[in-house]
Amino acid sequence: MSDIKDIIKDENLVYKKTKVLTDNVMHYCPGCSHGVVHKLVAEVIEEMGIQEKTIGISPVGCSVLAYNYLDIDWQEAAHGRAPALATAVNRLHPEKYVFTYQGDGDLASIGTAEIMHACNRGENIVVIFINNAIYGMTGGQMAPTTLEGMKTATSPYGRDIKLNGHPLIITELIAQLPGTSYVTRQAVHTPAAVRKCKKAIRKAFENIGQKKGTSFVEVVSTCNSGWKLSPVKSNEWMVENMFPVYKPGDLKDE
Amino acid sequence: MSKKREFISGDEAVAIGVKLSRPHVIAAYPITPQTITVERLSEMVERGELNAEYMHVESEHSAISAAMGASAVGARTFTASSSQGLLYMTEGLHYASGGRFPVVMMNANRSVALPWSIYGDQRDSLSLLDSGWIQVYVEDAQEALDMMIQAFRIAEHPDVLTPMMVNLDGFILTHTYEIVEIPEQSQVDAFLPPFQTPNKMCFNNPKNMGFSSQPNDNTEFKYQQNLAVLNAVKVLEQADTDFATMFGRKYNGMVDEYQSADAEVLLVTLGSVTGTVRDVVDEMRAEGHKVGVIKIRYMRPFPEEQLQSLTAKAKAIGVLEKDISFGYEGTVYTNVNSALAKVGNTVPKLNFVGGLGGRDISKADIRNMFLKLQRVAAGEAYKTVDFFNLNVETNE
Ligand SMILES: Cc1ncc(C[n+]2csc(CCOP(=O)(O)OP(=O)(O)O)c2C)c(N)n1
Numbered sequence: 001m002s003d004i005k006d007i008i009k010d011e012n013l014v015y016k017k018t019k020v021l022t023d024n025v026m027h028y029c030p031g032c033s034h035g036v037v038h039k040l041v042a043e044v045i046e047e048m049g050i051q052e053k054t055i056g057i058s059p060v061g062c063s064v065l066a067y068n069y070l071d072i073d074w075q076e077a078a079h080g081r082a083p084a085l086a087t088a089v090n091r092l093h094p095e096k097y098v099f100t101y102q103g104d105g106d107l108a109s110i111g112t113a114e115i116m117h118a119c120n121r122g123e124n125i126v127v128i129f130i131n132n133a134i135y136g137m138t139g140g141q142m143a144p145t146t147l148e149g150m151k152t153a154t155s156p157y158g159r160d161i162k163l164n165g166h167p168l169i170i171t172e173l174i175a176q177l178p179g180t181s182y183v184t185r186q187a188v189h190t191p192a193a194v195r196k197c198k199k200a201i202r203k204a205f206e207n208i209g210q211k212k213g214t215s216f217v218e219v220v221s222t223c224n225s226g227w228k229l230s231p232v233k234s235n236e237w238m239v240e241n242m243f244p245v246y247k248p249g250d251l252k253d254e
Numbered sequence: 255m256s257k258k259r260e261f262i263s264g265d266e267a268v269a270i271g272v273k274l275s276r277p278h279v280i281a282a283y284p285i286t287p288q289t290i291t292v293e294r295l296s297e298m299v300e301r302g303e304l305n306a307e308y309m310h311v312e313s314e315h316s317a318i319s320a321a322m323g324a325s326a327v328g329a330r331t332f333t334a335s336s337s338q339g340l341l342y343m344t345e346g347l348h349y350a351s352g353g354r355f356p357v358v359m360m361n362a363n364r365s366v367a368l369p370w371s372i373y374g375d376q377r378d379s380l381s382l383l384d385s386g387w388i389q390v391y392v393e394d395a396q397e398a399l400d401m402m403i404q405a406f407r408i409a410e411h412p413d414v415l416t417p418m419m420v421n422l423d424g425f426i427l428t429h430t431y432e433i434v435e436i437p438e439q440s441q442v443d444a445f446l447p448p449f450q451t452p453n454k455m456c457f458n459n460p461k462n463m464g465f466s467s468q469p470n471d472n473t474e475f476k477y478q479q480n481l482a483v484l485n486a487v488k489v490l491e492q493a494d495t496d497f498a499t500m501f502g503r504k505y506n507g508m509v510d511e512y513q514s515a516d517a518e519v520l521l522v523t524l525g526s527v528t529g530t531v532r533d534v535v536d537e538m539r540a541e542g543h544k545v546g547v548i549k550i551r552y553m554r555p556f557p558e559e560q561l562q563s564l565t566a567k568a569k570a571i572g573v574l575e576k577d578i579s580f581g582y583e584g585t586v587y588t589n590v591n592s593a594l595a596k597v598g599n600t601v602p603k604l605n606f607v608g609g610l611g612g613r614d615i616s617k618a619d620i621r622n623m624f625l626k627l628q629r630v631a632a633g634e635a636y637k638t639v640d641f642f643n644l645n646v647e648t649n650e
Binding site: 060064076078079080109110112135137138139141142144153154155156157163164 | 283284285286289292293296297300301308310312313314338342367368370
């Protein structure tokens with residue numbers, strides 16, 4: 001039997017983790033979409049050669065610790081305020097690649113005002129929006145994006161539209177704003193979807209170089225801990241239940 | 255009749271206390287370590303055990319605004335938050351107290367960013383002492399449950415009509431389990447009558463519920479608001495007495511004390527750390543040290559007279575708090591010191607600051623504080639503010 005050392009050779013290399021991703025073990029639950037999206041953002045940054053020019057604005061949510069995993073400059077914002085911080089950083093460093101990375105609680109609940117106004121002003125930034133239809137970090141409570149009938153820690157019998165309103169389809173609203181140039185909805189549940197999502201993230205970052213205004217990438221995501229489903233079941237549940245409401249595809253590409 | 259007891263967390267105790275108080279409206283936004291309370295309450299509402307409207311709002315700023323709206327139509331209203339969420343409510347806290355809407359809130363004491371931290375200290379609520387809310391700090395889950403019931407009665411009293419915040423230490427109380435006695439609903443109903451307020455919208459007597467004021471009358475509004483919080487002293491003491499009669503548990507109103515009568519050195523505390531201090535007092539008393547503790551329960555209104563008399567014989571006093579007002583001293587210390595200065599109490603007073611962002615305060619730490627107070631009482635030089643257990647080198 002050959003030794004592992006004989007196998008670890010350059011000519012045998014088929015996959016290598018991007019250097020933008022640190023070696024820290026992620027705190028995300030197994031099956032969570034955050035880790036995959038982190039990797040895609042990191043790969044895009046490496047492939048575009050912009051590691052030294054990229055500034056991330058992290059949210060409050062499970063990805064509050066994103067700075068442990070992506071080896072770039074970061075600034076942490078109060079819950080929901082990342083777009084306001086990103087505006088300032090981008091205005092003072094217009095040649096840099098500034099992006100916010102936000103969950104649906106952060107972006108579509110407490111931070112609705114900031115995201116609307118930043119997109120309406122057409123700030124030259126990328127927004128990565130992880131929509132898992134739940135407040136993940138705090139233990140799976142109902143969010144504005146929670147689906148009708150969906151059970152959460154604060155809607156144990158399912159979301160009631162009459163009491164709690166409809167799932168907020170914020171990406172469609174954002175696509176209406178003239179400040180946005182590229183608005184797309186992606187997912188990372190299959191290898192094909194992962195590749196497509198990476199292309200979308202790459203296009204969004206390239207738009208910054210072309211000063212196109214705001215590029216907005218929603219990633220319909222799983223929160224298997226919050227949903228109380230296995231990772232595999234979560235993906236199935238997402239396709240079946242989330243996609244009809246949050247339809248994957250480009251909403252705007254100008 | 256056997257008493258009903260349950261093994262529950264502090265957050266669950268709060269939820270049960272709120273449920274027994276029969277609120278009409280609950281409006282809240284989740285935040286660790288408050289979440290279990292609002293999850294339990296939403297469950298109770300959805301199961302139909304609690305006939306209340308649970309409003310899932312989009313932020314704390316909206317939660318406090320919705321709570322005010324509910325109170326303004328005469329509904330008994332509860333909200334809950336912590337740390338960043340409490341601070342995000344700040345504008346609304348002043349609106350609610352200025353508008354005299356007796357909303358009751360549970361605040362899970364948690365550190366404040368930056369650096370971001372979910373763990374406990376008391377900087378969140380102490381930085382809001384001036385928001386016009388009555389503030390009580392509890393020591394265990396039983397007191398948390400009981401104080402929810404008392405809070406509605408105190409806040410809603412016609413002489414008070416002021417919102418009230420019940421504070422419990424994040425994780426140490428919110429997430430630890432204790433055996434808690436659950437009061438009978440009929441007794442709670444007898445203790446806490448339905449909410450009646452003159453300060454509500456009413457079709458028979460239409461009125462405007464929010465208003466602007468001019469320099470000629472603003473001071474008068476604020477004078478009345480100040481009186482209302484002062485009025486709470488009598489009301490909360492009565493509530494404490496009546497509660498003891500009905501349920502057999504007395505918390506001693508504004509302050510509690512342990513072994514303070516003949517104590518040569520005293521520690522003044524706030525919240526759950528008091529239990530540990532009591533243990534250390536027992537241990538040190540057994541060794542012959544005359545030490546004691548005074549637990550502040552209410553920070554607003556402030557137990558000025560009680561502190562003045564309870565500390566009169568001590569030779570040195572320490573204030574232990576999980577708070578710092580940067581560039582000065584801990585807020586509890588400032589308040590205690592001000593009260594004692596008014597009666598010319600000039601014994602050394604030290605401020606022990608620590609336990610920030612969830613760091614444990616151990617028995618050994620507390621013993622060191624008592625020993626230091628003894629040395630200071632005997633004449634050793636001291637610095638007022640003592641950050642205990644610091645892991646960095648200082649050249650102070
Ligand atoms: C002002 C304020 N309110 C509430 C919270 C508590 N909180 C932390 S994360 C979070 C929601 C996170 O959900 P989401 O943005 O969807 O991200 P996820 O964790 O699911 O990735 C909440 C409500 C906070 N930190 N600050």
